[in-house]
Ligand SMILES: Cc1ncc(C[n+]2csc(CCOP(=O)(O)OP(=O)(O)O)c2C)c(N)n1
């Protein structure tokens with residue numbers, strides 16, 4: 001059967017009238033699908049009737065904190081890259097270029113919200129108050145995790161693309177159920193939401209589709225935060241999708257917003273809006289943060305093999321730090337002393353993580369047996385006994401050789 005003979009879809013508009021739930025929510029594309037921007041690449045403020053009010057309450061101290069965190073995490077990123085080059089880390093995943101997307105969204109979160117990151121969310125980690133040296137443990141190869149997610153509500157990094165998006169929706173549905181049962185007992189509960197971070201490449205994974213179907217069906221309090229940094233290693237984002245990624249949300253029946261991911265004010269506003277909706281029980285939102293990975297995919301990658309330096313230059317001109325610095329200086333909100341102080345703070349963090357990394361010892365082999373099951377398991381115990389005997393055999397052999 002040729003394409004022309006395929007059966008056509010059988011419903012018409014009148015039938016749709018009987019099913020109001022099938023009508024697209026007019027709010028599904030706030031601002032009519034245009035990219036939201038509140039601070040342009042030259043550092044000029046733009047107005048936006050829906051999202052502008054979310055940043056109006058930000059005082060100068062909050063704006064300076066945004067800049068400080070972006071600059072400090074960029075300095076951290078440079079130090080981690082250097083540590084990898086010097087053989088202290090096995091691998092590093094640079095975030096440079098994506099600071100506004102991460103710090104802007106991270107600062108929109110409340111303590112009780114929960115984050116499921118991918119593997120490049122160092123800026124979000126900083127905004128959650130994570131000890132930044134802990135972030136380096138997995139990249140030194142001394143652990144599979146590195147921190148207790150419950151301490152900062154920031155899950156461990158997930159390297160299996162998109163797996164964490166399903167975990168995030170499951171967690172959000174758990175929050176819904178915990179809240180329902182607490183309310184049934186007459187207890188008051190904090191409204192909380194979940195954010196799932198993933199990339200343009202990961203957006204092609206089936207896990208994202210399944211997660212969005214569940215989130216929509218159950219109105220789960222989750223924000224899908226897709227950092228479209230234009231590349232999935234060497235594959236450009238135009239191969240992953242033929243429409244703006246934010247438009248995909250329509251197909252699931254919840255709002256999708258494309259935001260300038262290099263504009264920290266816009267990212268902060270849009271994320272606050274999405275989290276507010278989620279916390280109020282209005283369901284999920286997809287945010288596509290339109291940004292760019294200025295560095296390599298990882299320290300094992302060479303971007304000169306697949307992209308031009310002129311493309312990189314075009315995006316360097318949209319640097320998220322430069323535009324906020326221009327704005328702060330133009331408004332008289334920060335001076336040279338402030339920027340010098342930020343530089344010093346970045347250096348202090350770089351020095352402290354370097355010291356911490358060099359002191360990180362590898363785990364003992366026996367620890368591997370401790371993490372297979374949450375409780376003792378006879379088969380693992382048996383294997384551990386065998387392993388100990390095996391190791392002891394080497395000690396005896398050494399002793400025999402020496403004697
Ligand atoms: C399920 C799965 N498939 C493939 C990979 C290999 N891989 C690691 S990162 C990556 C590209 C991901 O690109 P994107 O989602 O855009 O995130 P970015 O690295 O740009 O932040 C690929 C294909 C993986 N880690 N997991």
Ligand SMILES: [Mg+2]
Pocket residue numbers: 199200201227228229230231232233
């Ligand atoms: Mg990408």
